[in-house]
Amino acid sequence: MSSVTRSRRQVRLSRALGLALTPKAVKHFEKRPYPPGEHGRARRRTESDYAVRLREKQRLRAQYALREKQLAKAYENARKAPGLTGEALVEDLETRLDALVLRAGFARTILQARQTVTHRHVLVDGKIVDRPSFRVKEGQTLQIKPKSQATVPFQVAAAGAHRDVLPAVPGYLEVQLEKLSATLVRRPKRAEVPVTCEVQLVVEYYAR
Numbered sequence: 001m002s003s004v005t006r007s008r009r010q011v012r013l014s015r016a017l018g019l020a021l022t023p024k025a026v027k028h029f030e031k032r033p034y035p036p037g038e039h040g041r042a043r044r045r046t047e048s049d050y051a052v053r054l055r056e057k058q059r060l061r062a063q064y065a066l067r068e069k070q071l072a073k074a075y076e077n078a079r080k081a082p083g084l085t086g087e088a089l090v091e092d093l094e095t096r097l098d099a100l101v102l103r104a105g106f107a108r109t110i111l112q113a114r115q116t117v118t119h120r121h122v123l124v125d126g127k128i129v130d131r132p133s134f135r136v137k138e139g140q141t142l143q144i145k146p147k148s149q150a151t152v153p154f155q156v157a158a159a160g161a162h163r164d165v166l167p168a169v170p171g172y173l174e175v176q177l178e179k180l181s182a183t184l185v186r187r188p189k190r191a192e193v194p195v196t197c198e199v200q201l202v203v204e205y206y207a208r
Contacts, residue, residue: 017059019196023165053205060197064093065110075206086199087190094188098132104175104182106144108162121148136184144180167194
């Protein structure tokens, strides 16, 4: 799939879910603040509880660019964790390596962050990790490998070019952007995670 096609799909998905998944989608939202399709401008009919829960689940899934099976598995793990299931779910997803690469400002979108990981540009505690779903533990450091740091895309990232389109660095992440290095200093808390989602509706979707 070409980058242009992928970008268009992300914009369309953003409009369908009612939240901007990429910086480009933000601009499209300003022009067309309604869902895609011929009935997009029409007022939404009253939605069923199921439809509302489904859309919220899809919103969470899209923000982490997960397959359905991945999100369902993460939900099952969160269900067994202490505390509120919805909060545990987001807190767990936020420790994914691709999510932290994005939060640190090493990439501009979650898909770009995933590509950064799969193309073997990322070290965790000095070792290459190419699995986006790898869960980073407290105290572990992720860094763009030195050879990759010399390339233009990462020099651009190190100069802070992505920071203008990303949320502020959350408190659980300590970032040295010029060194393209970040440390997960503690477990994320749901309230700090820059994800738009009513997690209780996601829990209700899976618990139905």
